[in-house]
Amino acid sequence: MPEASLPILLLMGPTCSGKTALAIEAAQTLPVEIINVDSALVYKGLNIGAARPTEEELALAPHRLLGFRDLTEPYSAADFRADALKHIEQIHNNGKLPLLVGGTVLYFKALVEGLAPLPEADPVVRAEIAALADAQGWPAVHQALAEVDPVTAARLKPTDKQRLQRALEVFRLTGRPLAAFHAEHDKTLTKSRDGLSQFSGLPYPVLSTALAPQDRAWLHEQIALRFRAMLDSGLQEEVEALRQQPQLNADLPGIRAVGYRQMWEYLDGMYGYDSMVERGIIATRQLAKRQFTWLRKWPELQWFDSNDRSQRDALFGLLAKNCKSVFS
Numbered sequence: 651m652p653e654a655s656l657p658i659l660l661l662m663g664p665t666c667s668g669k670t671a672l673a674i675e676a677a678q679t680l681p682v683e684i685i686n687v688d689s690a691l692v693y694k695g696l697n698i699g700a701a702r703p704t705e706e707e708l709a710l711a712p713h714r715l716l717g718f719r720d721l722t723e724p725y726s727a728a729d730f731r732a733d734a735l736k737h738i739e740q741i742h743n744n745g746k747l748p749l750l751v752g753g754t755v756l757y758f759k760a761l762v763e764g765l766a767p768l769p770e771a772d773p774v775v776r777a778e779i780a781a782l783a784d785a786q787g788w789p790a791v792h793q794a795l796a797e798v799d800p801v802t803a804a805r806l807k808p809t810d811k812q813r814l815q816r817a818l819e820v821f822r823l824t825g826r827p828l829a830a831f832h833a834e835h836d837k838t839l840t841k842s843r844d845g846l847s848q849f850s851g852l853p854y855p856v857l858s859t860a861l862a863p864q865d866r867a868w869l870h871e872q873i874a875l876r877f878r879a880m881l882d883s884g885l886q887e888e889v890e891a892l893r894q895q896p897q898l899n900a901d902l903p904g905i906r907a908v909g910y911r912q913m914w915e916y917l918d919g920m921y922g923y924d925s926m927v928e929r930g931i932i933a934t935r936q937l938a939k940r941q942f943t944w945l946r947k948w949p950e951l952q953w954f955d956s957n958d959r960s961q962r963d964a965l966f967g968l969l970a971k972n973c974k975s976v977f978s
Contacts (some may be wrong), residue, residue: 656742656976657846658854659969661751662687662758662945663861664757664938666872666955670703670726674730674863676966677711680973683741685734687752691908692730693721695892698885699875699909713751718742719902722897723939724812726788727760734761738854752869753937755944763849766831771816771825779815785944794818801825811958812903844975847950860945863957873934880909889913908933 659682663669673684686692694717703713709756714737719725723765731795734750734757741748750758783791789808795818796803802817804866863869889910892898898905900914909930916926956963 656854657747657857657972658738658852659747659749659857659859659972660758660762661749661861661965661969662755662951663753664869664941665701665753666869666876666938666943667861667863668962669751669753669861670701670707672966673749674703674707674711676969677748680970681746681977682749682969682973683736683744683746684712685709685714685741685748685750687730687734687754687757689725689730689754689757690904690910691716691752692719692725693734693847694719695721696904696907697887698880698883698888699913700907701880715852719901724903727756727767730754730757731760731765737761740794745977747976749969753941755941755948758948759944762849762852762856766834768820768828769938772819772823774912775819775822776815779818781950783811783815788814791815791818793899795821799829801829801886802827811901840939845952846972857968858948858951859968860948860951860953861956861962861965862942862945862953864955865957868957869938870935873938874931877909877927877934879929885909885913886917889917893917908937 656897661669661673665933676682677684691702691713693700694714696702696717702717703711708716715730715733716754740749750761752758769849773793779791788811791801791814792806792808793812795806798821799817806817808814820826820828820831844912846857848855863872889978892905892910893914900906900918905911905914912926912930912933915921915929916923952965952968954961956962
């Protein structure tokens, strides 16, 4: 069978839904290899707050694209797509199927849809935008973007520095809004058969699954429990150690990840401990909400309730079925 016809398996879902546990179980019994699809877990040094699998779990089920990037090095959706495609080919060559697991839906979208052709970063233009931010603040950058690209500005917050800078940079380099590039980009689902989708931006058939609880209140409770468990496991000490590295600061993408940002700001004296805990839990709930919003738009996504053992077993069975159909 040609490599391009071998499928890839996507296991998506909101934070705290049990994706990692199911993936580790699958990797021990099925011919699959796991690729991490979490934007915090690509960085070195983000362990407790990013819910990194334990060393014991990784010994049972190694994860690709895990903890390999320095925190000072930005990592984009384009970077992920290029890296993931290399690993997918390697896994297929190993006689296995890639099981991509995580909650960063933007990375999943970049992989299956491809990316709009955008200009390379320009240090001069970036310096000009940074100077505007230093002089007038990032809300001024947001306003400048809104005047030339209202569609992109509407979906970005004034605090989303990296994306604001990139969107305004694209306009200043090309005279066209970023939204126009995305609108022109072909990202259609071309066909579907046997439960597998074929996206125009990817040569591999795709099985798209999501593990998520139907009970949102239960998920909120789990988020609170896990955040407090992270605190008990040493999240504060982890961030304190990061703060000892002079090259790190609060504006880096990894440090802005949920949990790390709130702890960093607490250690900066911006608010008290109890407020930090509340903010961390709320931010994680908001993340889960955004993940649900992204996933509801995903074409032909097969949903499984993480609180229903029979549905979790059905998801495992679906993964097994796809492996068997390829390698039997």
